[in-house]
Amino acid sequence: MSGIYFTTMAVLVLAGFYLSSRRAVGVSREASAGSLHSLPVYHGLYTAALVFVPMLLVFAVGAPLLDRIANSAALAAFPSSLATDELHRGATLRDVYNLAANQYSGAPSLELQNAAETLKSTLSLGRWTIFGLGVALGLAGFALGFTSIDKQFRARNRFERFVLIVLFACATVAILTTVGIVFSVLYETIRFFFDPSLKGRPTVTDFLFGTEWNPQAALRADQGDIKTAFGFVPLLTGTLLITLIAILVAGPLGLFSAIYLSEYATPRIRAFAKPILEILAGIPTVVLGFFAALTVAPIIRGWGHHVGLDIASESALAAGVVMGMMIIPFISSLSDDVINAVPQSLRDGAYALGATKSETIRNVILPAALPGIVSAFMLAISRAIGETMIVVMAAGLAANLTFNPLDAVTTITVQIKTILVGDQEFDSAKTLAAFALGFVLFFVTLVLNVIALAIVRRYREQYD
Amino acid sequence: MDMSTVEHAMLTPSATSAPASGTKVTARACNVYYGEKHALKDVSVDIPERSITAFIGPSGCGKSTFLRCINRMNDTIASCRVTGKIEIDGQDIYDPALDVVQLRARVGMVFQKPNPFPKSIYENVAYGPRIHGIAKSKSDLDEVVISSLEKAGLLKEVKDRLNDSGTGLSGGQQQRLCIARAIAVSPEVILMDEPCSALDPIATAKVEELMDELKANYTIIIVTHSMQQAARVSQRTAFFHLGNLVEVGDTRQIFTNPKEQRTQDYITGRFG
Ligand SMILES: Nc1ncnc2c1ncn2[C@@H]1O[C@H](COP(=O)(O)OP(=O)(O)OP(=O)(O)O)[C@@H](O)[C@H]1O
Ligand SMILES: [Mg+2]
Numbered sequence: 223m224s225g226i227y228f229t230t231m232a233v234l235v236l237a238g239f240y241l242s243s244r245r246a247v248g249v250s251r252e253a254s255a256g257s258l259h260s261l262p263v264y265h266g267l268y269t270a271a272l273v274f275v276p277m278l279l280v281f282a283v284g285a286p287l288l289d290r291i292a293n294s295a296a297l298a299a300f301p302s303s304l305a306t307d308e309l310h311r312g313a314t315l316r317d318v319y320n321l322a323a324n325q326y327s328g329a330p331s332l333e334l335q336n337a338a339e340t341l342k343s344t345l346s347l348g349r350w351t352i353f354g355l356g357v358a359l360g361l362a363g364f365a366l367g368f369t370s371i372d373k374q375f376r377a378r379n380r381f382e383r384f385v386l387i388v389l390f391a392c393a394t395v396a397i398l399t400t401v402g403i404v405f406s407v408l409y410e411t412i413r414f415f416f417d418p419s420l421k422g423r424p425t426v427t428d429f430l431f432g433t434e435w436n437p438q439a440a441l442r443a444d445q446g447d448i449k450t451a452f453g454f455v456p457l458l459t460g461t462l463l464i465t466l467i468a469i470l471v472a473g474p475l476g477l478f479s480a481i482y483l484s485e486y487a488t489p490r491i492r493a494f495a496k497p498i499l500e501i502l503a504g505i506p507t508v509v510l511g512f513f514a515a516l517t518v519a520p521i522i523r524g525w526g527h528h529v530g531l532d533i534a535s536e537s538a539l540a541a542g543v544v545m546g547m548m549i550i551p552f553i554s555s556l557s558d559d560v561i562n563a564v565p566q567s568l569r570d571g572a573y574a575l576g577a578t579k580s581e582t583i584r585n586v587i588l589p590a591a592l593p594g595i596v597s598a599f600m601l602a603i604s605r606a607i608g609e610t611m612i613v614v615m616a617a618g619l620a621a622n623l624t625f626n627p628l629d630a631v632t633t634i635t636v637q638i639k640t641i642l643v644g645d646q647e648f649d650s651a652k653t654l655a656a657f658a659l660g661f662v663l664f665f666v667t668l669v670l671n672v673i674a675l676a677i678v679r680r681y682r683e684q685y686d
Numbered sequence: 687m688d689m690s691t692v693e694h695a696m697l698t699p700s701a702t703s704a705p706a707s708g709t710k711v712t713a714r715a716c717n718v719y720y721g722e723k724h725a726l727k728d729v730s731v732d733i734p735e736r737s738i739t740a741f742i743g744p745s746g747c748g749k750s751t752f753l754r755c756i757n758r759m760n761d762t763i764a765s766c767r768v769t770g771k772i773e774i775d776g777q778d779i780y781d782p783a784l785d786v787v788q789l790r791a792r793v794g795m796v797f798q799k800p801n802p803f804p805k806s807i808y809e810n811v812a813y814g815p816r817i818h819g820i821a822k823s824k825s826d827l828d829e830v831v832i833s834s835l836e837k838a839g840l841l842k843e844v845k846d847r848l849n850d851s852g853t854g855l856s857g858g859q860q861q862r863l864c865i866a867r868a869i870a871v872s873p874e875v876i877l878m879d880e881p882c883s884a885l886d887p888i889a890t891a892k893v894e895e896l897m898d899e900l901k902a903n904y905t906i907i908i909v910t911h912s913m914q915q916a917a918r919v920s921q922r923t924a925f926f927h928l929g930n931l932v933e934v935g936d937t938r939q940i941f942t943n944p945k946e947q948r949t950q951d952y953i954t955g956r957f958g
Contacts (some may be wrong), residue, residue, distance in 0.1 A: 465712055489764070567801035571864070572761060575814040575871060576791035585813065 224281070226678045227353055231277045234360045235474065238367060242269035243644060245371050259380035268377040269367025269383045276359035282369050288348035296341040299333055313429060336520065349402065358417075407664065410657035420653040424452040435621035437641055437652045454662065456623040460538070460631035461607060461666075464617060467542025467627060468549060468606040475546070476553025483554070485583055486563040496558070503551035511615030514544035519616055522628075531628060536618035541626040551601040560594025563586060580646055593678045600674045604667055611636040634663045689850045698743045708733040710875060710905040711756060716770035718751050718760065727929040729770075733922075738897060740916035741939065743926035749909045751798040752926070752955055753877050756907065757793035758786050774875065790820050794868035798880040800860035802852035802867070805952055807844050811835060811861055814871035838866035839896050858889025865892065865896065869904070876900065878908040882915065894919050917941050925949045 250258040251660050284458045296318050297311065320326040322336040330338070355452030364433075371377075415426055424432070432453020479499070483492055519540035526533035572582040586593070610633075618630035619640060711733040720728035726748040733739050741749040751760070758779060762765040772779050779789055791814070802810050805809045811831045814820075823828035835841040840862040843849075844855070852863055861881060868876055880888040897906055897919055910916050915946075916923050917937060924934040925948075933946045 345698060396829075499754075499780075517750075533831060565801075567797065570759065570762070570797060571801040571803060574757060574759060574790055574797075575791075575817070575867065576787045577813075577817050578787050581817050586803055642914035 224285075227281060227356060230357060231274070231360065232668050234277070234357075236362060237364045238269035238273045242266045242371060244415050245368065248374060249371055250417075259376050260371055264377040264381050265367075265371050265375070267381045267383070268370075271381065272363030272367040273360045276363055277356045277386075280356040280359060284348075284352040284355070288345070288352065292341055292344045292348060295344045296337045299337050299340070317674060338581075343571075351400055374554040404664065407657050407661045410654055411661040414651065414654035414658045418612070420649075420651050420654065421655075422451065423556075424651075428452060428649060429454050433623050437637075437655055452651075452658075454659070456621040457634045457659070458666075459623060459625065459630060459638055459662075460621070461616070461633040461635075462544045463608045463625060463627065463631055464545060464613060464633060465603060467539060467601070468545040470604060471543050471546025472549045472553055472602060472606075475494075475597075476550045476602070477557055477595065479550070479602045480554040480557035480561060481583060483560045485579065485587070496555075499551050499554055502547070503555070505548075507548060507609060507611040508615075510544050510548050511612045514540050514612055514616035518544055526628065533628045534618075534621075534630045536616060536630040538617050538631045538668075539630050541613050541615075541617035542627065544616060545606050545609055548609065548612065549605050552602040552605060553598050557591070557595050559677075560591040560598070563594070564590045575679035589681070591681050596674050596678050600671060607633075607663065607667060608635055614639070634659050687915050696754055707735065708735040709905075710774060712732050712773045712776075713752075713755070714771045714773075715770070716752070716755060716772060718748070718755060718769075719767045720763070721765040725929055726755075729929055729931045731924060732933050733907060735905050736901060736903065737921040738901050738908060738919050739922045739924065740920035741907065741909045741924050741926060742911070742913060742916050742952070743932075745911075748929045749926050750879050751933075753795075753879055753907060753909055754881075756875065756877055757790050757795055759790075759795065761786060769859040777925065791871050792873055793875045793877060794871065794873035795877045796861070796864050796868055796879070796881045798883055799885060800857060800864050800884065802855070802863050804853050806849045807863060808837075808848040808854070811866050811870045813869060818871055821870060827913070834870040835863075837869055837896075837900070838862045839892055856889075857956040858885045858892065861889070861893060862896070865893070873904065875905045875907065878906065880909050880911060885910065890915070892952060913941070925952060927952070 241261040246258060246260075246262035251261065271606045291316060297314065298313060317326060317330075317334055318341055321330050321334055322341050326334075412419065414423060415429070417423065429452050433455045434453040435449075435456050436451050438451075463464035479495075481496060487495065508606045515536075519535060519537060520541075522537060522540050523533045523535060529605050568590060569582055572586045583604070613633045617632065617636075619632050619636065620630045621632050621637070622629050624631060638656045638659050641652060641659075702843050709732045712731075716726060716729040729748075729752060738899055744747055749823065751786075755772055755801065756774075760768055766876075768780065774789075778784070803813065805813070808831055811834050812821075812827055815827060815830045821830050827875045835844065837845070839935070840859060843859060844863075852860065852918060861884070865876075865881070882893055885893065894915065897908070902907060908916075908920065919935045920932065923937045923940040925932045925940065925946075926943075927948055933940065933944060933949045935945075940949060941953055944953065
């Protein structure tokens with residue numbers, strides 16, 4: 223069905239474009255004075271847009287709407303208790319759909335057969351309605367575009383406005399998605415803290431200031447002390463500790479290699495080194511996790527052994543160092559780009575005053591490139607905070623409240639993953655805790671971004 | 687352009703004053719190659735101290751190339767190779783033992799497009815003295831900055847906003863800021879590559895006036911496409927064509943009585 227719809231749409235759009243531009247060419251040849259306001263191609267594009275937009279909208283709105291209508295029509299025959307029982311409702315719907323597709327095994331009840339029939343007829347009626355409506359609107363757009371072709375008609379300007387609308391729509395979708403995600407996480411978070419039907423939920427203070435993290439306890443609500451199940455502090459310190467180590471590793475390495483590549487390296491070295499750095503960015507984090515657990519952690523343990531320190535086989539240091547390696551390419555590649563974007567004239571100005579290369583870089587190039595470098599760091603930090611796999615493999619799951627980089631720690635994302643693995647239902651305090659964690663994580667990165675923006679605004683040196 | 691305008695322009699007093707005695711810059715058999723391209727061919731010239739020398743010639747003839755040899759800015763271009771000898775005060779500036787950074791402090795440069803640093807006006811001028819340790823104290827530095835801005839004729843316009851960004855000035859002000867920046871390190875030679883090409887006539891007049899004052903203490907070399915400008919401000923003029931130095935002499939002689947046919951053709955506007 224959607225195949226036919228989109229084929230028809232493509233045909234109409236192409237036809238609209240082709241016929242309209244042809245006609246525009248024809249109009250321009252007519253004897254009367256004056257030439258076409260817009261090139262024929264714009265008349266074509268204008269008609270095509272008039273066909274494309276309504277047809278796409280009809281489908282985008284109609285298809286999900288039809289699904290809902292069909293579902294409730296199919297379930298109408300069943301007892302109304304289904305409406306409140308999510309689990310049962312889903313199973314019944316699956317049966318109805320299977321039966322309608324002739325994939326139902328066993329003997330269906332009469333009720334089920336009726337429901338399947340209703341589903342089929344509703345769907346087919348609905349699909350034809352969508353098709354009819356879409357094609358009708360498409361043709362109307364076609365007619366409107368085609369008939370408005372005229373010497374004076376400003377198809378070029380109209381199409382410009384269409385482009386503007388498309389761009390605006392894309393930006394809106396991006397923003398709405400963000401807002402939607404934030405709100406859905408916020409909603410579950412509020413449930414986690416305030417839903418009275420939830421057993422073992424913590425108070426906000428318990429969560430934000432608790433120093434013990436042990437979500438399994440919430441499942442055994444009768445045995446454990448619920449108050450200490452969801453203390454968020456050890457996760458935050460674990461996350462910040464690993465991120466800090468990662469930035470301490472990647473910051474200098476990434477920035478200095480960017481400076482070397484953009485200011486000192488010969489073109490030969492650059493052509494060879496830059497791709498290698500970018501390959502580093504392409505290594506899957508699972509592989510880096512192996513590397514952390516099997517190579518880096520033992521080395522660190524060996525060093526520790528020699529200086530008489532007893533280091534756990536899983537340590538924040540190992541995870542942080544490898545995570546630092548993961549984010550080096552972000553910092554180096556982006557910083558390299560912004561350093562290259564600093565105009566040569568600024569360098570010449572400094573050299574002509576007798577500045578050395580490193581003075582020029584420190585006093586002129588880096589300040590001018592600062593906003594870009596800070597965004598590179600922010601991107602890298604966000605990646606580090608969001609990274610899960612390396613921590614799982616190298617830093618462990620133990621929620622220790624510690625600032626000692628040689629201990630095992632855990633992070634927010636790792637706990638989200640641990641909580642959710644194997645669970646489908648978001649109805650216990652344990653699983654909903656994941657949303658609360660997600661929300662706080664989002665908040666932490668937001669604060670970091672605001673700080674970074676403030677830094678940029680304070681220290682930026684704008685060149686033009 | 688016709689001869690009468692040139693001659694008219696020449697009658698300003700600065701053009702007629704005699705060049706000072708000593709020779710500041712000496713080039714002998716200077717060649718520059720950009721990769722395979724031979725951009726400057728066998729240039730030999732003496733540039734007198736405390737006067738203004740103008741380089742003229744059609745686009746692409748190697749004026750900027752030669753200018754950049756004098757403070758070794760060509761070193762920053764990977765493909766560029768310089769042969770021959772250039773001396774300042776008898777010292778070979780391509781001698782491997784010579785410190786380029788110090789050379790550039792002695793030979794300042796002002797570029798065609800104003801390129802102030804994206805820092806405050808004060809910091810722009812203070813930058814050179816800072817890196818060379820010229821000022822001993824904050825008040826010394828203040829004094830250097832103020833006097834440089836004064837000499838560049840910019841002080842009156844900016845004295846209330848020394849902490850505003852240098853990039854916020856008008857084009858003409860920016861160019862004078864760049865001149866102030868260059869003279870703040872007290873160079874002996876100032877190279878100017880078409881310093882007025884982005885400026886309006888009023889700003890141009892200010893810069894020319896400034897050069898006329900500066901020539902009492904500095905050796906100035908200016909590349910220009912405006913023959914009126916060359917005639918107005920310079921005491922000596924060198925004409926380049928296709929990488930060759932065709933003719934060099936007193937500005938008056940070059941504009942009134944050139945020895946070479948090519949010079950004659952160029953200044954009368956027959957080509958270029
Ligand atoms: N960085 C470079 N790489 C390669 N060739 C260059 C480079 N700079 C200049 N050239 C070449 O050297 C020749 C002389 O250039 P130069 O910039 O000295 O000319 P110019 O006399 O200053 O011209 P204009 O008046 O247009 O500024 C030109 O042919 C130019 O193409
Ligand atoms: Mg030039």
